[in-house]
Amino acid sequence: MLKVGLIGIGKMGKYHLNIYDELQNVQMNGMCDASQAVLDEVKTRFRYETFTDFRDLLPKVDAVTVAAPTKYHFDIVKECLEAGKHVLVEKPITTNLEEAQKLFEIAAKKNLVLHIGHVERFNGAVQELRKIADNPYLIESRRVGPFNPNFAKDSIVLDLMIHDIDIIVNMVHADVIEIQASGSKVYSELPDYAAVNIRFDGSTTAQIVVSRVTQKKDRIMSISQKDAFITLDYTSQDINIYRNAQSQHVFGNKELHYRNEYILERLFVYKDNPLKQEIKHFIDCINGTVNRVVTVEHELKSLKIALKIDDMLIKGIGAEEVRI
Ligand SMILES: NC(=O)c1ccc[n+]([C@@H]2O[C@H](COP(=O)([O-])OP(=O)(O)OC[C@H]3O[C@@H](n4cnc5c(N)ncnc54)[C@H](O)[C@@H]3O)[C@@H](O)[C@H]2O)c1
CATH class of the missing domain: 3.40.50.720 (NAD(P)-binding Rossmann-like Domain)
Structure with a gap:
């Protein structure tokens, strides 16, 4: 054993x-x-x-x-x-x-x-998302929560945003060509919140917001792709898919109403403890029964993007063309 x-x-x-x-x-x-x-x-x-x-x-x-x-x-x-x-x-x-x-x-x-x-990789909803994401053109991610002084000395990029970067890098198979980053300190010596746009070669843009100074905890991601709008909640491990959306303006008795109709699919997600899945995967790889879910190349790419964003935030560089 x-x-x-x-x-x-x-x-x-x-x-x-x-x-x-x-x-x-x-x-x-x-x-x-x-x-x-x-x-x-x-x-x-x-x-x-x-x-x-x-x-x-x-x-x-x-x-x-x-x-x-x-x-x-x-x-x-x-x-x-x-x-x-x-x-x-x-x-x-x-x-x-x-x-x-x-x-x-x-x-x-x-x-x-x-x-x-990277425990979020093993979140049941993220595993499902990998199966249904198909050339997303807009990815919006929000990872925010209240302040905890224990983490005041940590970088919000390496502590929080790296989870989102990792998931996005494993969904969009193209180089990052531009990064826009803004953020600021509130209670600590390092940025406490950040809003970042990542532009990929091709037509995908990812927008990531992280904050450790927001009074409500949110861990969500949404994806716009050709025939679907997908929302994911990391905490509840729920995924909703909106399809066939139609909108129109309708005349009522006195007023003009806006109507938006769509088909909503609520996906069944196998919900287990993501850390347990992560450790099981580690053991399975050692035993040689499976291959690693994320390549070393992608591991290094996520870290490289995170370090670039961290550096831009610390130095106050608003935008930079890159090739990562
Ligand atoms: N995956 C996630 O979502 C997630 C969440 C939180 C923290 N982390 C990471 O986990 C790591 C630990 O974070 P934490 O919040 O548990 O920190 P922590 O400070 O609560 O715990 C670290 C422990 O390591 C011990 N330690 C220090 N030096 C050691 C050494 N040389 N040998 C053995 N033990 C040593 C300390 O005494 C302490 O008990 C960090 O890298 C952090 O980024 C990951």
Whole structure:
């Protein structure tokens, strides 16, 4: 049975731990956190061996989840790969492209599975969307919510927008040729909200709005394509498809009314825990029963776009022609 371990047991690591604990086809062989206080807390619920240094965990496992803070990802993942372990690292993999490329190179050379924890890919609604999206020309995405000071030092692009970039890149198979970006600080030292337009070679435009300073949480995407308007709610995992829309102005007794009619399809979506699906996919890839859902090339492309947008927002560059 595949032996797994966990490195970093904060907010995200605890979610991974819960899933590994319930999976039948893996053996959880140890959990590591740099903080003894964190280990003492999780030990009250989980009886796995604990380590404060991940190097001591490595001889006991075949694969690890790395959910330590992003600034440590490169060093930890590199050592894990060099020790011959498969790695599922939380997103973002790194905060620069060269490091991400280096990690994928090591994984390829050693024939190891290296996945990034883009959990929204495994959202049931996103999986369905991939089947029905057909040359979309306008993609609108909105990922907003209230302020949490714990994330004030994180980039909203690498923390939030990267999910949307990842989904869009895997739907639109063309180069990005122009980016327009605006955003600003509200409570923190980095932009707290951003509105970004991404123009692809061909006829697709994607508009992404992210904010951590909006009083209502929304996680939605909509797609306009030739014969359909599709709306997706990440939280409820619902998809609606509007087709055959007709609109007309109709004279009533006294007033002119606008009437819009359409056929609405509510799609049946298999709703499971997306993180569970992500971890199962990681294990299936290690066992060789499936191929990775997203190519390494697309992983790097998403990161490259995210880093470009982040840089534009920080430097206040409003628009730039690119080829990514
Ligand atoms: N996929 C998602 O939607 C999602 C959501 C939130 C966070 N994340 C990512 O998950 C990662 C962790 O974020 P978090 O919010 O759980 O952070 P966190 O601060 O809550 O937890 C990080 C944990 O790692 C431990 N740690 C630090 N250095 C370590 C080391 N060298 N070895 C072992 N443990 C170490 C810390 O003690 C802490 O317990 C980040 O990369 C973040 O971007 C992903």
